[in-house]
Amino acid sequence: MTHMALEGLRVLDVTHVWAGPMCTRMLGDMGADVIKVESARRMDTGRGEANPRGGPGSLYPDGIPGERPWNRASHVNERNRSKRDICLDLTHPRGVEAFKRLVEHCDVVVESFRSGVMARFGLGYRDLVKVKPDIIMVSLSSQGSTGPEASYGSFGATLEQTAGLASVTGYLGGDPTTSGTFFPDPVVAVLSVGTILAAIRQRQQTGRGTYVDMSQREATTSLIGETIMDYTMNGRAQGPIGNRDRVFAPQGVYRCTGDDMWIAISIRSDEEWSALTRVMGEPGLEHDPRFSDVLARRTHHDQADAIIGHWTATRDAFSVMEELQAAGIPAGVAEQGSHLLADPHLKARGFWETVTHPEAGTAPFLSRPFQFSKTPGATRRHAPLLGEHTEEVLREVAGMSDTEIAELAALGVTENDPRAVAASPD
Amino acid sequence: MVAERSLNPAAQTTAAPLAGIRVLDLTQGISGPFATKVMAVMGADVIKVEPPRGDVSRTHPPFLGDDPHPEKSGLYLYLNTNKRGITLDMKQSAAQGILRRLYAWADVVIEDASPGWLAAHDLGYETLERINPRSIMVSVTPFGQYGPYRDYQATDLVALALGGLLYISGEPTREPLKLGGHPSEYFAGLSAFSGALIALYHRDATGEGQHVDVAQVEGIASAQGYSSLGHGYIHEDRKRMNAFAPMYRAKDGFVGAMFRQDNWADFCEMMGRPDLTTDPRFADQLSRRDHMDELNAIVAPWMAEQPKEDVYHAGQAKRMPMGYICDPADLLTSAQYQAHGYFTTLDHPVTGPLQYPGMPMRWGEDAWDLRRAPLLGEHNREVYCDLLGYTTHELVLLRNIRVI
CATH class of the missing domain: 3.30.1540.10 (formyl-coa transferase, domain 3)
Incomplete structure (x- = not known):
């Protein structure tokens, strides 16, 4: 078998929703061993609610939530391929202890909680270096862990607003607006892949780990550098110009025959x-x-x-x-979903990867924005079920005995049924 | 990352993350230069090769004082910090020999020529591999190195269209709307940065270099998320909805609000309308979506009286993920951006001191060492004479025949 590019890299992944999971999914696709940590009390919110209503507009194949909706939700199943999944209640001291035992055997911990949450668990960078002095910790919070707005929360759409991107987005002569996706999430995801590997390289050179404290808001601002420069150079705040360009002309989006083409x-x-x-x-x-x-x-x-x-x-x-x-x-x-999946160019380049998931069926998923001549990436396994690898990971990675694993289960620390626990207030 | 700029002067400074990595940058415009900018600020030694008339971004606005001068483009200045710059006309055969010598120097060669052009001039990946099998070539183009659209032309707008992001943005009753700026080009830059780092990780482990193929359109197809998932997984096609985060006109701008199950009651309280908490029309996410017009009729008049930042801070104090539209002025005065020192003032011999956006992450105790972009050909002597060993006389000859 070919050597995968990131073989030997182990990542403990405490991220949720989109940016963090997409980042670690790409690391997993490229060969890293990514262990996603969730809990029944605190599932990745991309898994949706434990008892959703389903139907049109919901996250599930054909709108059907199924027996365990959290294993069928589209977002989580797209963004968590190529990972293993473990349930650990980090509000329980034994959960924290188990987490630390995993840290000992990992290169990187990536997290995307609101700033301060990991420290409250007793799992801040200062706590982790005591367990593994050269650990690399990467926080992908909304606005970083310092500053007056450090505790603020956000979504991709609100980040487009607060980062300045929305101020230049909008129909000509109209109000500023946001995109039809959470564009900052994939931006942060792709930036973070290289950032994590830069920290790894620094560790190789110096023997030291580090704490990387990303601001998703600032990452988004970095995409409108020339807009910022126009202001700092000329005091001018550019507004939206619709589909036009600031240099050449004409440019536009024009209607064709067919439905919304x-x-x-x-x-x-x-x-x-x-x-x-x-x-x-x-x-x-x-x-x-x-x-x-x-x-x-x-x-x-x-x-x-x-x-x-x-x-x-x-x-x-x-x-x-x-x-x-x-x-x-x-x-x-302007390709719609059906066009994208049939697009001859993306098809010829193998961009879509078909994955069969035991509870959600077979579907095509997007792959990666980079291709490698000698170490091709691939979806290595379907997105894990909630807690699918708890025992395996505790045994093989943390080196726990069957007795210890049974104890954690009896204490509810590794519970993987969200309906069996009350929702966490945090 | 130098000691005197450390946030904590007592802190032990470390080598910058990419110290020792040599990057030969043959790209122009936005995508490639953004990738190498990030690498350069992270400590890589980036030699930027420009044609004698300069990177095309030097001709793009905004210009300082609206003066279209090659050293005054805000786009160029922003995207090329921390690099060394040389001039070289790659189309001349004399230049191609020089480039092959630089190939021997580089860990990473990044290029954005039309697919096939480098190979046709004996400068493609096979040449690089022969000269330096440990090095990595990263190609950044609109459609990648192969596939039926390989030779298609693209702009940012066209890449957004074919990557599926354009269709889902904008109002349902109007034409699809482009995200402002150059999002697909910047995204390709980030993809090239991460692609290079993945290949370097593999190289450091095995000694094997390789060719990384970054396609702008695949970046956007990776970012759209919802369209492909809607059609291929949920089996419900995604249309434009423009209601992801409803936006309201505030007293002095715009506020964005995401109402979720756990913050709707808080928001009703903020508006002084606790009665709405029990209104069945707004009971959950889907009902609120179904009654969006009625909801807006209540929220909009209240919002119109509020200063944007007041709503943002008050909502966030209640843990609501509120947003407000920041223009550059708001960002420059943001207490949060100031606390991070996000904007950095860099002096420059032609423009004088200007404020630049910085790096979006803090790195341990170390501060980023941001340095201005090179003047056109600024490091010619340093690179051609000191690095490659040409004599002053040869440098003059190369200049005479307009190779550099």
Whole structure:
């Protein structure tokens, strides 16, 4: 078997929802041994509620929560592939002790609680270095562990707001808004993969571990550097410009035939404008003074949009894309879920990975934003059931005896049925 | 990460995380430069290779004082901190010999040429592997090194469209809406950074280098999350809904509020409307979604009277994940960003001192050592003469024939 890129790396994963789990899932896909820690009292919220109502708009295949909904929820099953899962009640001293015994055998602890929660468990960085002096701890909190807003909570959508991204997102002339996803989550996930490995490299060089304290809000701000610089250089706060570009023109998203079908088109130069007029069969527009250079096209952007939109309105979005790309013009269909999964390019690159889960069935899942020539990544196993590997991990990683494991179970520390416990107030 | 800038002067400083890693950066624009910026601030020695007329980002606004000068682009200045900069016209055959010598120096070569271009000039991964089998090539392109769309053209908008993020953003009754800025390019940069670090981990363990293929469109397809999961897993297609975090007009801006089961009552209390807590129309997440208009008719007038930051802080004090729309001015004055020293002032011979966004994480007791971006060709002598051993005379000749 091929050597996997991250073979030998062991990660104790106390993250939940999206950013943290997606980060550690990618580490797992690349060969790391990722142990996800949850508890019946404090499941990853991506598992949904213990007794959900289900139906349309819910998280489950065909809206059916099933016998154990927490094992069928879409979010948790996508973001936790390639991991093992253990239930440990960290509010119980024996749970904390078991956690520390795992830490002894791990390289990295990643957590995404509200800042301060790990320390309250007795599992802050200061506690962990006593157990393993060169441990690397990475916190992926909303705003870092220090500062007046350290204890504040957030979701991806509110981070888009507080980080400044929403201030430049919105329809032209309209109010600022957020994206249709929690964009900061995958951003933090991908940034954190390299960040964790940078800390590992530092440990290899110096023999020392470290505490990495990420602010998800600041990570999101780092994606609008030029917007910040415009303010610090010129005192100007840019607002939303819809689908347009700040340099070239025209650019827009135009309606095509079919249900809610749209094509995105960018014209970056005079040559691309000429090519567009030829594809549209409107050679007269090539030297039309309204569109002859980028300044003119910016001034008459609405008119250009109307002409392009009129042309696309009676055409199939995929045909328009192919025709324009053949002429060297950037164009792409605004792909919906069904298109993405059938996309010939993503398919040819093996982007979708089909995974069968014992309680949720078979589904295609997204993979990774990087491919490797010698150590390809892969979903190595379906997302674990809640507590699926508790005994295995306690025995093989923490080195516990059957008696100790039975004791923890009797105390309820490793309980894996969320209906058997009252919800935690925290 | 130098001692005098440590947050805690008594702290023992360590070598920067990527100290000793050598990066040859052949990229321009946003994606590649963002990847190498992160690596450079983390301590890698990054040599940025620009064509003699400069990285294309030098021609992109914003410019200091709106003066389109190659040393005054905020985009370039932000994305190229902590790097050394040289000029080299990669299209000339003399340059290709120089590049192969730099290949021998580098742990990581990062490039964003059209797929196939480097290989056609004997500079592709096979060449790198022959020269230096331990090194890693990271290619960052819109569609990756293979696949039917390999040679397609893309902009940020087009990558968002084909990666599935565009369709789900915006209002249901209008056209899909782009996320502001250059999100797909920055995302590809982060993917390249992490891809390089994964390959370096493997290299350090086994001595084996490799080729990493980063496709901008796969970054966005990784980030969209909901569309593919909706269709392929839940079997319920995801449409634009624009109601993820309802946004309200406050007295001086906008506030975003996520109402969840555990904070709805607190919010009703904040509004002075505890009666709403028991209103069945708003009993849970799904009922509130079903009665969004009625909900907004109650919340909006109250919100319009409140200063945005007051609602944000009051809500957060009750553990509600509230947000408010920050523009750059709000961020620069944010007590939280100030407490972290997130913005750093860097001096620059052409622009003078300017404030820059910093790194989004604290690293033990060490502070980041942020240094300004290089001037065009600033390190030519240092790299060509001191590193590669060219004489001053040869440097002049190379300049004369416009190789550098």
